[in-house]
Amino acid sequence: MRLISIFAIGLIFGIGISISGMANPAKVINFFDIAGSWDPSLMFVMGGALITTFIGYRLVLPRPTGPIFESKFQLPTATDLDVRLIGGSAIFGIGWGIAGFCPGGALPALGTGRSEVFIFVAALIVGIFVARAANTALRNRQAAHS
Amino acid sequence: METVFTPFQSLGGGVLIGLAAVLLMLSLGRIMGATGILAGILAPASSSDFTWRVVLLTGMVAGPVVVLLVTGALPEVSVPVSTPALIIGGLLVGVGVTFGAGCTSGHGVCGMARLSKRSIVATLTFMLTTGITVFVIRHVIGG
Numbered sequence: 001m002r003l004i005s006i007f008a009i010g011l012i013f014g015i016g017i018s019i020s021g022m023a024n025p026a027k028v029i030n031f032f033d034i035a036g037s038w039d040p041s042l043m044f045v046m047g048g049a050l051i052t053t054f055i056g057y058r059l060v061l062p063r064p065t066g067p068i069f070e071s072k073f074q075l076p077t078a079t080d081l082d083v084r085l086i087g088g089s090a091i092f093g094i095g096w097g098i099a100g101f102c103p104g105g106a107l108p109a110l111g112t113g114r115s116e117v118f119i120f121v122a123a124l125i126v127g128i129f130v131a132r133a134a135n136t137a138l139r140n141r142q143a144a145h146s
Numbered sequence: 147m148e149t150v151f152t153p154f155q156s157l158g159g160g161v162l163i164g165l166a167a168v169l170l171m172l173s174l175g176r177i178m179g180a181t182g183i184l185a186g187i188l189a190p191a192s193s194s195d196f197t198w199r200v201v202l203l204t205g206m207v208a209g210p211v212v213v214l215l216v217t218g219a220l221p222e223v224s225v226p227v228s229t230p231a232l233i234i235g236g237l238l239v240g241v242g243v244t245f246g247a248g249c250t251s252g253h254g255v256c257g258m259a260r261l262s263k264r265s266i267v268a269t270l271t272f273m274l275t276t277g278i279t280v281f282v283i284r285h286v287i288g289g
Binding site for chain 2: 002003005006007008009010011012013014015016017018019020021022023024025026027029030032033034035036037039040041042044045046047048049050051052053054056057059060061063066067068069070072073074075076078079080081084085086087088089090091092093094095096097098099100101102103104105106107108109110111112114116117119120121122123124125126127128129130131132134135
């Protein structure tokens with residue numbers, strides 16, 4: 001039951017991404033191209049997703065019994081606005097603007113079988129490993145200096 | 147290249163994305179972030195942790211196939227950029243989301259919905275740099 005539910009949730013996400021246009025780089029890049037061929041569709045994706053999640057979380061998170069299949073909700077606890085968060089997000093935006101795919105758009109798009117999506121996801125995975133190695137090295141150096 | 151403005155389809159897709167985020171919180175108590183899900187598959191904390199992420203990813207990948215079965219056509223994926231741009235963009239996205247601890251789904255949808263200060267700052271930051279990047283590529287370099 002647990003795994004069937006999880007599969008169904010992935011499927012809902014994948015269908016949502018597919019019909020929203022988030023898996024279509026031409027549409028994503030045009031959303032940001034306000035000075036050119038602007039397509040405001042993605043504002044509706046973000047709006048629909050945000051309002052639904054905002055309301056849904058407020059109904060779900062107060063459950064005294066926690067989630068259905070786990071003992072508790074696992075929410076991020078970090079609160080600091082550090083260089084990693086802002087620098088990382090800035091770099092992500094540059095990459096998103098260059099390629100037109102974000103991770104949430106590209107992963108479901110693998111299902112279309114298009115070679116461009118596989119190329120992007122392969123580079124994405126390499127990028128994650130590179131950043132992880134750099135992150136570990138940075139933390140080790142900081143630890144050695146303190 | 148012009149694309150067709152699709153407010154209703156995009157709103158419907160957005161609602162489904164949000165619904166998936168709410169259901170994942172309800173069932174597993176987890177944030178629906180593509181970055182976190184992928185990162186957890188590449189370096190799983192445990193085998194059960196690995197399993198749910200792979201099942202979720204499989205469901206995501208099945209999305210376009212279901213769209214094909216229902217509508218008779220795969221969702222449109224038109225890529226107006228070159229292969230080197232896809233590779234450079236992919237590398238930067240991978241590095242950025244790892245340091246920034248999230249992307250459009252994790253920070254932009256789930257974190258913003260929780261009114262997380264970090265997610266609001268992250269989302270404003272990447273929306274701004276994406277906009278600047280597209281402007282530079284299309285109107286400064288390409289113009």
